[in-house]
Every structure is written in structure tokens, then in C-alpha cells.
Amino acid sequence: MNSGDTIAAFSSPVAPAARIILRLSGPEAIELAGRLSEGELPEPPSAARGRLGVNELRFPAWIYLFGAPRSYTGEDLVEFHLPGNPLLAQMTLQYLLRLGARLADAGEFTARAYFNGRIDLTEAEGIAATIHASNQQELSAARQLMAGELSRRVEPVIDEVAQTLALVEAGIDFSDEDVSFLSPAQASERIAKADRALEDLLRDSARFERLSHEPTFVLVGRPNAGKSALLNALAGHERAIVSPVAGTTRDVLSAPITLARGVIRLIDVAGLEHADELPEQSAADPQAHIHRQMQDHARRAAQSADRLVLLRDITQNEADPMLPRKPDLVVLSKADLNDSACGSRDSYLAVSARTGDGMDKLRAALDELAFGATASSAKLALNARHVQAIEEARIALAHAANQTSATPELLAMELREALDALGRIAGRVTPDDVLGRVFSTFCIGK
Ligand SMILES: Nc1nc2c(ncn2[C@@H]2O[C@H](COP(=O)(O)OP(=O)(O)OP(=O)(O)O)[C@@H](O)[C@H]2O)c(=O)[nH]1
Numbered sequence: 001m002n003s004g005d006t007i008a009a010f011s012s013p014v015a016p017a018a019r020i021i022l023r024l025s026g027p028e029a030i031e032l033a034g035r036l037s038e039g040e041l042p043e044p045p046s047a048a049r050g051r052l053g054v055n056e057l058r059f060p061a062w063i064y065l066f067g068a069p070r071s072y073t074g075e076d077l078v079e080f081h082l083p084g085n086p087l088l089a090q091m092t093l094q095y096l097l098r099l100g101a102r103l104a105d106a107g108e109f110t111a112r113a114y115f116n117g118r119i120d121l122t123e124a125e126g127i128a129a130t131i132h133a134s135n136q137q138e139l140s141a142a143r144q145l146m147a148g149e150l151s152r153r154v155e156p157v158i159d160e161v162a163q164t165l166a167l168v169e170a171g172i173d174f175s176d177e178d179v180s181f182l183s184p185a186q187a188s189e190r191i192a193k194a195d196r197a198l199e200d201l202l203r204d205s206a207r208f209e210r211l212s213h214e215p216t217f218v219l220v221g222r223p224n225a226g227k228s229a230l231l232n233a234l235a236g237h238e239r240a241i242v243s244p245v246a247g248t249t250r251d252v253l254s255a256p257i258t259l260a261r262g263v264i265r266l267i268d269v270a271g272l273e274h275a276d277e278l279p280e281q282s283a284a285d286p287q288a289h290i291h292r293q294m295q296d297h298a299r300r301a302a303q304s305a306d307r308l309v310l311l312r313d314i315t316q317n318e319a320d321p322m323l324p325r326k327p328d329l330v331v332l333s334k335a336d337l338n339d340s341a342c343g344s345r346d347s348y349l350a351v352s353a354r355t356g357d358g359m360d361k362l363r364a365a366l367d368e369l370a371f372g373a374t375a376s377s378a379k380l381a382l383n384a385r386h387v388q389a390i391e392e393a394r395i396a397l398a399h400a401a402n403q404t405s406a407t408p409e410l411l412a413m414e415l416r417e418a419l420d421a422l423g424r425i426a427g428r429v430t431p432d433d434v435l436g437r438v439f440s441t442f443c444i445g446k
């Protein structure tokens with residue numbers, strides 16, 4: 001990444017559309033824009049409707065000029081809003097590359113913004129998270145990160161630890177004199193306060209890794225409970241075979257289900273049986289072998305699911321199958337066949353894949369299980385890097401808390417370690433490999 005270059009890339013999809021956006025950033029950006037433009041360009045910051053000349057072609061475009069350092073990247077930056085023709089857009093980019101611009105790497109515009117001090121590392125990660133967000137909750141969590149919310153919450157903790165460290169170091173410098181800057185009790189109190197703030201931060205946050213994959217929901221139940229019929233009804237198409245024969249589903253099947261706030265992956269597996277119902281183990285019997293494998297696969301899928309949904313046939317009075325853990329939701333199937341003989345089952349969600357009864361309620365319940373209660377406020381998104389830094393800081397603080405009455409040098413060392421870890425969150429002391437990882441998750445043009 002050489003910030004002396006002028007880089008160019010599309011920052012919108014290159015597809016037939018109202019506009020295609022081409023970005024140019026670096027020391028030559030404004031000069032190159034001038035060479036493309038037919039007329040004189042106004043001084044930045046400005047927006048001008050002009051005509052561009054690319055090879056023999058002349059066409060209108062909006063040209064936005066931003067002067068360093070007041071731009072997204074902190075450098076001279078130009079945005080061309082081109083007519084939405086992909087061929088024309090590609091020709092314009094190629095032309096700029098021939099004039100001396102270089103094609104931007106993924107995330108390079110944002111990396112420049114970081115290196116020029118326009119944003120800190122957590123804001124850069126927020127931008128990446130926004131690009132990759134696949135549901136509303138992720139989007140609002142990413143927005144908060146982008147807006148610098150994490151840095152704002154870590155900043156007071158850094159101040160607290162830094163002040164404590166300064167007082168401890170002052171005590172070391174003046175150890176010959178009879179002055180005390182910080183009593184052990186005061187040191188403990190300050191350390192405990194910093195640690196509490198970090199604990200709160202972890203508690204109030206969503207782990208981005210956990211949110212950012214499609215949550216998996218496994219449908220479990222006895223054979224013939226109606227699992228495959230329910231999968232089909234939720235998916236809106238015939239994904240799985242449905243039949244009155246128990247043991248229809250053998251493999252693990254799945255379909256994406258779009259709910260109000262995002263997409264989950266719903267997995268349908270073979271009906272689970274009780275251990276005593278399994279056919280006699282006989283190595284020679286291929287049927288028994290298949291049967292065991294079906295049960296194994298189903299149990300393994302249930303074990304690794306994010307959420308377990310147990311389906312009970314409303315017309316049967318059967319014991320539930322053995323499950324690897326308590327189900328997150330119990331649903332009664334075939335509600336259309338319900339008769340009063342089955343007694344009151346009001347406390348469970350009853351649905352019918354056949355008539356669609358109860359399906360809206362089921363969708364709402366799945367949505368809540370996947371994306372949290374609707375009323376919950378947008379959480380702050382933490383990724384693995386943030387969590388690791390916060391946890392390292394807390395370990396150092398715990399060590400420091402044990403050293404408040406010991407030699408001040410040891411206490412200072414632990415506090416410095418906590419400060420280092422916290423500094424890494426906003427990228428104050430960040431090694432190159434961490435930066436590489438952060439920016440590699442971007443797409444080109446950002
Ligand atoms: N009336 C009614 N019948 C249903 C409903 N859902 C499923 N069935 C019937 O119940 C039988 C079993 O349905 P499946 O979806 O194949 O059940 P399953 O749980 O996938 O069964 P296995 O794959 O064999 O474990 C079929 O005959 C379905 O037509 C429903 O909501 N109402």
C-alpha cells in the first residue's frame with residue numbers, strides 16, 4: 001500500500017443503473033479529473049455537472065471534488081457519477097489507469113482514511129461490518145461501530161488507567177521523599193472502576209462473529225412429526241419429500257428462510273427415535289447401518305445448531321425423543337387435525353403446515369430467537385479482535401489489583417500492559433498484520 005499513488009476504483013456496482021460511481025484518490029486525483037473533463041473544473045470542495053471525454057466519446061457526468069484533508073480518505077478525492085452504462089464506466093476507468101492512476105486494492109480508500117487519521121481502526125471495522133451486514137441488527141451494530149461508539153466507551157477507561165499509572169510512576173520517582181500520590185486503597189478503587197467499565201462493555205455488546213453467520217435452526221422431532229412439511233411451508237417451496245411413511249427424511253437438508261429481520265438456515269433431519277427402537281445392531285444388515293447413520297447425522301446436526309426447535313405431532317401422545325439439549329422452542333404440528341380429545345395445549349405454539357395456521361406466530365418466534373427481542377436496543381458490535389484486547393486488559397487489571405500493596409514497579413508494569421491492550425482497540429499501537437487483516441475484509445472501492 002503506497003499512499004503516494006493515485007488510486008481509482010468503482011464504489012458502486014458496475015451494472016445498468018441510474019449512476020455508476022467511480023472514485024479517485026491521491027495527489028494526482030484533481031489533475032486527472034481535469035484531464036478527463038472538457039471544461040474548467042471549479043475549486044474543491046465542489047460539485048459540477050460537466051462533460052467527460054474518454055477516447056472519442058463525450059458524455060455528461062457529475063464531478064465531485066474534495067480537497068485534502070477534508071475528504072473520506074484525507075487526500076484529494078474525486079467522485080465521478082457516470083451514466084449507468086457498465087461499458088462506458090469500464091472505459092473511463094481504463095482511461096484513468098492509462099493516465100497514471102492505479103487500481104485500488106480492496107479497502108484501500110478506507111485504509112488511507114485510517115492512515116491519514118480521518119477514522120480510527122474501530123470505525124474502519126464498522127465500515128467493513130456495514131458492507132457485510134445481512135440483517136437489521138447487524139446493520140445497527142455496525143453503524144455504532146462506524147460512528148466511533150466503541151472508541152468513545154473505551155476512551156474513559158484508558159484515561160482512568162493512564163492516570164493511575166501516572167500516579168504510580170510519580171510515586172516511584174519520588175520514592176525517597178515522604179509523599180504519597182496514591183494509597184493502595186485508592187489504586188484498588190481505580191482499577192476496580194476500570195474493570196467494571198470493561199465488564200459492562202462486554203455485557204452490552206454483541207459479538208459480531210456470532211451475528212455475522214446465518215444462524216442455524218434444526219427441526220427435531222419423532223419420525224412423521226411433520227418436520228419436512230414445515231420446512232417446505234416456511235421455505236415456500238418443496239425442498240424436502242413429505243410422506244406418511246415414517247423415516248422419509250434420511251439426509252440432513254436445509255433451506256434459507258427469510259424472516260422479518262434477517263435470514264436463518266433451517267435444517268430438517270431424520271426423525272429421532274429412542275435408543276430401544278433402533279434395529280438390532282448387525283454389521284451385515286445394510287438397512288440397520290443406514291438407520292444408524294441417519295440417527296447419527298441428525299443428532300450431530302442438533303448438537304451443533306444455534307437453536308433447536310422441537311416439533312410434536314398434536315395427534316400423537318408420544319414421549320419426546322432424547323435431545324442433546326433443551327429445545328429453544330416447542331411447536332405442535334398438524335394443528336388442523338387437533339380435536340378436543342387432545343386436551344388443552346394452549347401453552348405451546350400450534351401450527352399447521354397444511355392450512356398455514358399459526359405460521360405467522362412461528363415466524364415471529366423464530367425471528368426473536370435468531371435476532372433477539374425486538375425491543376432490545378441496538379447493541380454495539382465487537383469482533384474477535386476487540387474482545388481479545390478487552391480480555392487481555394482485564395487480565396492485566398486483575399494482576400494489577402493483586403499488586404496494589406506490592407512494589408510499585410510491578411503495579412506499573414501491569415497497568416502499562418492493560419493500557420497497551422486498550423490502545424490496540426482504536427489502533428493506537430497496532431502491528432501491521434492486524435491492519436492487514438482488518439482491511440482485507442473490505443471490497444474494492446471502499
Ligand atoms: N393434516 C396435516 N398433515 C400434515 C401436516 N404436516 C405434515 N403432515 C403429514 O404428516 C406426514 C408426515 O409429514 P413429514 O413432513 O414427511 O414428516 P417428517 O417429520 O419429515 O417425517 P420423517 O422425515 O419421516 O421423520 C405426511 O403425510 C404429511 O402430509 C399438517 O400440518 N397437517
Ligand SMILES: [Mg+2]
Pocket residue numbers: 227228229240241242248249268269
Ligand atoms: Mg422428513
